[in-house]
Amino acid sequence: MMRAKCFSTVYVAMIFCLPTLLSSCNADVAAQERPVRSKPEVSAQTLHRQAVTLTTELAGRTGAQMVSEVRPRVSGIILRQSFEEGGLVKAGDVLYELDPMPFEASYRNAEAAVQRAESALPSARARSQRYESLSASSVVSRQDFDEARTQMLQAEADVAAARAALETARIELEYAKVRAPISGRVDASNVTEGALVTEDQASPMTTIRRTDIINVDLVRSSASLLALNKALASQDIKPQEGSVTVELQLEDGSKYGHPGKLLFRNGAVSQTTGMVLMRAVFPNPEGALLPGMYVRAIVEDGYVEDGVLIPQRAVSRNSRGEATARFISADGKIEERVLAVERGIGNNWLVTAGVGEGDRVVVEGLQRAAIGEEVQVTAVTVDNETGEFVAVVEAGRPSAGKPAEVSVRLPDAVTR
Numbered sequence: 001m002m003r004a005k006c007f008s009t010v011y012v013a014m015i016f017c018l019p020t021l022l023s024s025c026n027a028d029v030a031a032q033e034r035p036v037r038s039k040p041e042v043s044a045q046t047l048h049r050q051a052v053t054l055t056t057e058l059a060g061r062t063g064a065q066m067v068s069e070v071r072p073r074v075s076g077i078i079l080r081q082s083f084e085e086g087g088l089v090k091a092g093d094v095l096y097e098l099d100p101m102p103f104e105a106s107y108r109n110a111e112a113a114v115q116r117a118e119s120a121l122p123s124a125r126a127r128s129q130r131y132e133s134l135s136a137s138s139v140v141s142r143q144d145f146d147e148a149r150t151q152m153l154q155a156e157a158d159v160a161a162a163r164a165a166l167e168t169a170r171i172e173l174e175y176a177k178v179r180a181p182i183s184g185r186v187d188a189s190n191v192t193e194g195a196l197v198t199e200d201q202a203s204p205m206t207t208i209r210r211t212d213i214i215n216v217d218l219v220r221s222s223a224s225l226l227a228l229n230k231a232l233a234s235q236d237i238k239p240q241e242g243s244v245t246v247e248l249q250l251e252d253g254s255k256y257g258h259p260g261k262l263l264f265r266n267g268a269v270s271q272t273t274g275m276v277l278m279r280a281v282f283p284n285p286e287g288a289l290l291p292g293m294y295v296r297a298i299v300e301d302g303y304v305e306d307g308v309l310i311p312q313r314a315v316s317r318n319s320r321g322e323a324t325a326r327f328i329s330a331d332g333k334i335e336e337r338v339l340a341v342e343r344g345i346g347n348n349w350l351v352t353a354g355v356g357e358g359d360r361v362v363v364e365g366l367q368r369a370a371i372g373e374e375v376q377v378t379a380v381t382v383d384n385e386t387g388e389f390v391a392v393v394e395a396g397r398p399s400a401g402k403p404a405e406v407s408v409r410l411p412d413a414v415t416r
Contacts (some may be wrong), residue, residue, distance in 0.1 A: 039376040042365035044328050045311065046379065049357050052307030052350055054237060054343070055298045056228075057249075058278070060218040062293040064211055065281070068182045069204035070095060072197040073175040074103070085188045089180045089208060096178040096205060098197070103173040110166035117158040128152035184210035185287075214282050214289040216248065216260065218297050219275040228301055237302035246280040248289075249296040258283045262299065308355050309348035311382065314363045315339065323349070326371070328360040333374050347382075 076098035083095050128148045135145040180186070187207040191197060197205065231237040248256035260282035269276055280297060282289065289295075315325050323341045326334050340353035355361070360377065362369075369375045 039374055040365065040369040041376045041378065042328075042334075042362050042369055043378045043380045044360040044362050045314075045381060047308050047310065047355055047357070047359045047361060049306040049308055051303050051305055052309060052345060053240075053303045054301045054345070054350075056220070056224065056301055058218040058220055058297045058299055060216045060280075060295050060297050062289050062291055062295060063215045063217060064184070064209035064291045065213045065215050066182050066184065066210040068180075068184075068208045070178060070181070070206050070208060071201055071204050072096075072098070072178055072199060074098065074172050075196070075198045076102070076176060078191060078193050078195050078197060080193055081189055083180075083186055083189075083206075085186065085206075087186060088184070089186050090183045091180055093180045094177045095180055095186070096191075098176040098178070100173060100176040103169070103176050107166070107169040107173050110162070110169040114159070114162040114166050117155070117162040121152075121155040121159055124148075124152040124155035178205065180208055182208055182210055184208045184212075209291055211287060211289070211291070212284055214284045214291070215263070216246070216280045216282060216295060216297055218278040218280060218299070219273070220265075220278055220299075222269045222274055222276055225276055232302060236304075238305060239302050240300050245300050246282075247298040248282065249298065250288075251294055256282070256288070256295075258285075304350070308351045309345060310339070310351050310355065310361055311363050312344065312347055312349055314361050315341065315349055325354075326362040326366060328362065328375070328377055331374070332377065334362065334369050334371050336371050 079097045079099055081096055083089055083093065089095070128145075128151070131140055131145040131148040134140040135142055185208070187209070189206045190203060191205050228237070232239055244262035246260045246262055248260065250256055260280045263279045263281045265278040266276055278299075280299075310325060315323050318324050318338075323339045324336055325339055326336050329335045337354045339349075339351050339355065342350040342352050344350075360379075363380060365375075
């Protein structure tokens with residue numbers, strides 16, 4: 001009986017220990033089956049020092065390089081209009097024809113006056129020459145000789161005056177045809193056939209604008225120019241060689257295809273606005289730029305020799321308002337740095353402190369990894385045409401032994 005009691009005690013103990021043993025076994029199995037947490041995936045761009053062109057965006061208006069308001073030089077009735085409104089004309093083309101009959105009559109009258117004056121000149125000259133020889137031999141008095149010479153000079157003056165009047169009549173007859181003073185695009189006509197126009201009237205008959213070359217008037221604050229001059233003087237910014245290049249952004253946000261050049265800037269600051277007027281000139285072969293358009297001009301200020309550009313999407317602000325970005329450390333972990341941001345360059349920030357050559361800045365996947373956490377890094381670069389990030393992968397080894405790099409588009413699941 002004693003033996004049976006001992007067996008019962010052992011059996012009861014085994015029953016109580018069995019759940020503990022089963023729980024331990026289940027925990028071991030679960031630990032073996034639980035997957036190991038993978039490293040967060042982030043995309044990083046390698047930074048390099050490079051020459052960075054610095055630009056400033058300014059507001060401006062386009063204007064025709066040459067504008068001519070066409071007015072009549074003589075009074076008359078318009079017989080016909082010889083141009084197509086809105087079309088192109090060349091300098092010297094006839095725009096209007098006035099009634100030429102009054103001017104032709106004046107021209108014929110002036111011709112007759114010249115003939116009359118010239119007919120009296122030979123007799124006066126012969127008389128003067130004859131009196132000159134007779135005066136030398138004291139046959140005629142000196143007074144008679146002086147009167148003969150005076151009559152000859154007066155006859156010559158009459159001829160000169162008549163010829164000048166003839167030239168005036170010829171010019172007025174030519175002015176009966178109103179010609180284009182410059183080449184360009186002509187506006188609508190302000191007068192019609194049969195209308196009376198007067199010499200040098202206040203209102204123009206039409207207007208011609210030269211549009212193959214367009215001026216763009218820009219304004220820049222005097223404070224901005226002062227800061228630029230100080231930077232150039234201290235060699236923080238290097239000046240561009242040659243003329244200053246200017247690019248245009250149109251009203252719809254598109255970029256104008258032809259670069260221009262800065263022509264001049266005023267030597268004084270406006271007392272009312274504190275701005276300095278600048279002018280750039282652009283070729284306009286297709287006629288895309290029209291006078292009066294609002295544009296944004298991107299003007300080159302100079303360049304920085306060893307600048308570092310960081311994508312703007314990789315930079316944020318901390319609670320103190322400082323610019324910060326996250327980088328990949330040497331051991332593959334996330335670290336955060338405070339940056340000294342100079343200015344925006346396109347979709348990038350120009351950074352002057354806090355980065356170095358070869359640093360890797362995180363541009364995608366910031367929400368997946370915390371500071372100090374080890375991550376899996378995908379190297380990316382920027383597509384200059386679209387501004388999007390593309391992955392850099394090894395495509396093989398060329399003959400030189402260095403892996404070749406090719407760019408491929410990242411899927412949405414990776415870039416987000």
